[in-house]
Amino acid sequence: MISTAERVHLTRAALVAIGAVFFLIGILASAYGPLLGYLSHRFGISLAIAGGTLSAHFLGALVGVLVSMRALQSVPSRSFMLGALSLLGLGCVGVALAPSWGTFLGAVLVIGVGFGALDIGCNQIVAHSEGAGRTAVLNVLNGAFGFGAVAGPLLVSTVGRTHLSLLYGGAAAVAVGVLPLVAAGISGRLPFTARPTPTRSSALVGMFMVAFALYVGIETGTGGWMPSHLESIGLQSLAAATLTSGFWLALAVGRLLAGFLPARVPEPITVVAGTAVAALALLMALNHAAAPVAYIVAGLAIAPIFPTGIVWLAKLRPGDARATSWLFPASMVGGAIIPGGIGAVIARFGIAWTPAVLSLVAVCCLIAFLVTARGSTSRAGRSKLS
Missing domain, CATH: 1.20.1250.20 (MFS general substrate transporter like domains)
Incomplete structure (x- = not known):
């Protein structure tokens, strides 16, 4: 090490x-x-x-x-x-x-x-x-x-x-x-360990990878499909494009605001809460009047997930940067596959269901992070006993 x-x-x-x-x-x-x-x-x-x-x-x-x-x-x-x-x-x-x-x-x-x-x-x-x-x-x-x-x-x-x-x-x-x-x-150098990775640790990293792939699916899926959905409920193309820019701006502003969170707020709380709020906000976008604001709220909510999640795993595996490195190809796979899958579902059921499909992806992401949080808590408990 x-x-x-x-x-x-x-x-x-x-x-x-x-x-x-x-x-x-x-x-x-x-x-x-x-x-x-x-x-x-x-x-x-x-x-x-x-x-x-x-x-x-x-x-x-x-x-x-x-x-x-x-x-x-x-x-x-x-x-x-x-x-x-x-x-x-x-x-x-x-x-x-x-x-x-x-x-x-x-x-x-x-x-x-x-x-x-x-x-x-x-x-x-x-x-x-x-x-x-x-x-x-x-x-x-x-x-x-x-x-x-x-x-x-x-x-x-x-x-x-x-x-x-x-x-x-x-x-x-x-x-x-x-x-x-x-x-x-x-x-200096990044920390890597030559020790064999225990099966439980590999499973933990695997759950993080799934959660990150789903997170990127939410981000790219929302940014990609919200303009079409907003136009389908009556907004002009320019207004839909402007609101989409607002979603990306909310993502940037949200990350800056997350920098002011007290250090005592645990990373799992930030990640899980953000994912849960995003799932609710995207579901609210089914309401035509609420949709423009709901998408912006979703952007703010998911903003801290990616960087905070990286630090969360880095703290769980402090001696091995190899664990966090796997989050990046997982994210790219999520960004490449999930928006296309969302598109296939929308093509089958109609553009009106866009918010519901995006919310479902967010719920799956929330479940993945909850399982990850539970697994990391159990792992910490075993470490204290050993």
Whole structure:
């Protein structure tokens, strides 16, 4: 096991740099959708082919996460972050200078690998770093990602469609600009244990993975299907789109607000309460008059679940960052599969049932977290007796 002296230590400058990284990858992740029409025109391809940009990014992100799960076990945290940032910057330069569609798509794939590496790396490094208040810090940093996701479409609409090279060149400059802060402010390694993992611990991690996959299904499913549902109950497209932006903004604001929760509030309470409120809010969205507000409330409720859940598991398995690393591929699987499953159910029963289906996913997520909380409590009790 990694000793305390070798554990990850972060200076305030490093936390600022990580916050900037979260904001940057939030912008990059949300910029592709608004750019599809421009890409279709620029490269002379159909809109469907331009949509391959999204697939390339998330394929790269999955590769980045899977490779990073192994790399973080053998590479110092500083070196890992420097490499991931350099890769992201290289991809952004490639997009800015891409002369053809194939080159552009390849550069997006490189951005995706860097994105996935930074996503798991930043979350893991903060969750397993020394010092108190990790839950609050990780919520605030993930809030920066949310604000970046809100800013991305705005930057595309004002700059990106006419000056794509400027947008991605600026992103590369930010990635390079934070390198000195990372180099000076991050030290140590993530903790990993070489001991065999007990069956009960593996089951606990498995339940966390299921719960996280369902959580991401709630987040992406709500963001993806609420515009269609709101339009079906009479709202104009612009109003539905604005409210959907409000959902994502609520997600970002909620994470910032979670940073002010007292440290004495246990992580399981925050996660379970947020999931329960989200399930109720989504069910209330069946009422046409309440739907706009209900979706925003759901965004606020689920906001702290992802970062707080990571710290929860990190505290249960303090000597092994391998456990929390599995939450990231699980989340990606949930984001890829569950919204499609929700769509299949909606196609069978009608768009009017969208809130009920989303609420059902939230209830399943709540059950998974309750089982996880009960299992972790039992495990803690056995540890005290032994």
